[in-house]
Amino acid sequence: MILITGSTGLIGSAASTFFLNKNTKVIGIDNDLRSYFFGKKSSNKWKELILRKNKKYKHYYIDIRNKKALFKIFKKYKGKIKSIIHTAAQPSHDWAAKEPFVDFEVNANGTLNLLEAFRIYNPKSTFVFTSTNKVYGDRPNFLPLNEKKLRFEINNKHSFFKKGINETMSLDQTTHSIFGSSKVAADILVQEYGRYFNLKTAVFRGGCLTGEYHSGAKLHGFLSFLVKSIINKKFYSIFGYKGKQVRDNIHSLDVISAFNEFIKRPKKGGLVYNLGGGRDNSCSILEAIKLIENISGIKSKYKVLKENRIGDHIWWITDNSKFKKDYPNWKIKYSLYKSLEQMIEFELKNKSNA
Numbered sequence: 001m002i003l004i005t006g007s008t009g010l011i012g013s014a015a016s017t018f019f020l021n022k023n024t025k026v027i028g029i030d031n032d033l034r035s036y037f038f039g040k041k042s043s044n045k046w047k048e049l050i051l052r053k054n055k056k057y058k059h060y061y062i063d064i065r066n067k068k069a070l071f072k073i074f075k076k077y078k079g080k081i082k083s084i085i086h087t088a089a090q091p092s093h094d095w096a097a098k099e100p101f102v103d104f105e106v107n108a109n110g111t112l113n114l115l116e117a118f119r120i121y122n123p124k125s126t127f128v129f130t131s132t133n134k135v136y137g138d139r140p141n142f143l144p145l146n147e148k149k150l151r152f153e154i155n156n157k158h159s160f161f162k163k164g165i166n167e168t169m170s171l172d173q174t175t176h177s178i179f180g181s182s183k184v185a186a187d188i189l190v191q192e193y194g195r196y197f198n199l200k201t202a203v204f205r206g207g208c209l210t211g212e213y214h215s216g217a218k219l220h221g222f223l224s225f226l227v228k229s230i231i232n233k234k235f236y237s238i239f240g241y242k243g244k245q246v247r248d249n250i251h252s253l254d255v256i257s258a259f260n261e262f263i264k265r266p267k268k269g270g271l272v273y274n275l276g277g278g279r280d281n282s283c284s285i286l287e288a289i290k291l292i293e294n295i296s297g298i299k300s301k302y303k304v305l306k307e308n309r310i311g312d313h314i315w316w317i318t319d320n321s322k323f324k325k326d327y328p329n330w331k332i333k334y335s336l337y338k339s340l341e342q343m344i345e346f347e348l349k350n351k352s353n354a
């Protein structure tokens with residue numbers, strides 16, 4: 001039995017489906033708070049309806065801020081949960097600044113509620129947390145970056161050039177945004193439950209997580225929202241950096257296969273891993289637009305705004321070496337190109353909601 005929070009989200013629904021396909025019972029927790037954050041069009045409710053059709057899936061429409069309700073669920077399944085995959089979150093920089101209390105209560109307090117329930121009722125299980133590379137704040141922006149025709153690129157003599165940014169980057173003295181701060185609090189708590197209480201916890205600091213099941217919104221899920229905008233011939237606004245900001249992209253199924261490697265062979269000690277698509281699956285926004293245009297044959301309509309998002313990364317490519325060293329069986333199966341093909345096909349078929 002696996003307990004998944006945010007079970008209808010991009011990562012949560014991929015995890016739910018992955019384990020249901022293995023005939024494992026899934027306890028899903030999600031109260032569709034995403035539609036409160038980003039509007040009805042970005043709701044994940046449609047995935048809840050699909051998941052509920054599976055008899056091995058049990059859905060709890062509760063809020064992770066509700067400690068009493070959470071503890072009741074954990075008490076009910078005491079000792080039976082093999083792993084907890086915690087993906088429920090307020091996931092956007094910009095939204096967090098609008099309602100800092102809600103952001104912190106969901107991201108930080110919600111995570112603490114889950115960690116305590118885990119420690120009290122299921123301490124032998126594993127706890128997987130989806131953190132973010134935003135915990136490093138805007139420190140990556142102080143790397144030696146050069147402007148190229150379509151992207152920013154790190155100086156090729158820098159140690160991060162070949163493989164990307166690893167976990168040695170400091171978290172201090174940078175601009176995190178309110179969202180980055182609440183995620184840092186959660187990230188450190190998960191590490192501490194591993195170190196202080198000697199439990200099996202792992203923190204995965206994601207880059208851009210993506211896939212056809214992302215209900216991309218203007219404020220969260222850049223690649224998904226970009227695909228939807230182009231396919232539905234909507235105008236797309238790029239925030240700053242001339243559209244040359246670089247992200248690496250990883251498909252949700254490659255994220256879940258990494259989680260599964262940890263769950264199969266968990267280690268104690270509060271592990272921390274950067275997790276992303278790596279250099280091969282990186283693109284600037286301008287490059288992403290070109291790729292989507294080429295695959296779909298649809299011309300984009302976009303403008304580049306002067307102002308960038310506060311704390312936004314100019315260049316981020318993940319170094320996955322630490323995870324690969326600990327879990328050598330893990331490999332990325334979905335290239336950026338393949339992910340985009342699937343996302344475009346899905347959007348053309350479903351004409352969702354850009």
Ligand SMILES: NC(=O)c1ccc[n+]([C@@H]2O[C@H](COP(=O)([O-])OP(=O)(O)OC[C@H]3O[C@@H](n4cnc5c(N)ncnc54)[C@H](O)[C@@H]3O)[C@@H](O)[C@H]2O)c1
Pocket residue numbers: 005006007008009010011012029030031032033034035044062063064065086087088089090091106110130131132133205206207208209210214215221
């Ligand atoms: N998508 C990315 O690019 C990305 C990158 C780095 C890190 N992450 C992290 O990965 C995790 C999952 O991201 P995602 O893209 O799947 O997000 P998502 O918004 O698709 O899924 C999160 C789900 O959690 C639910 N939720 C939110 N608050 C809740 C609450 N208080 N109680 C119960 N349910 C709640 C939402 O309704 C939503 O369905 C998040 O922690 C996010 O910060 C995502």
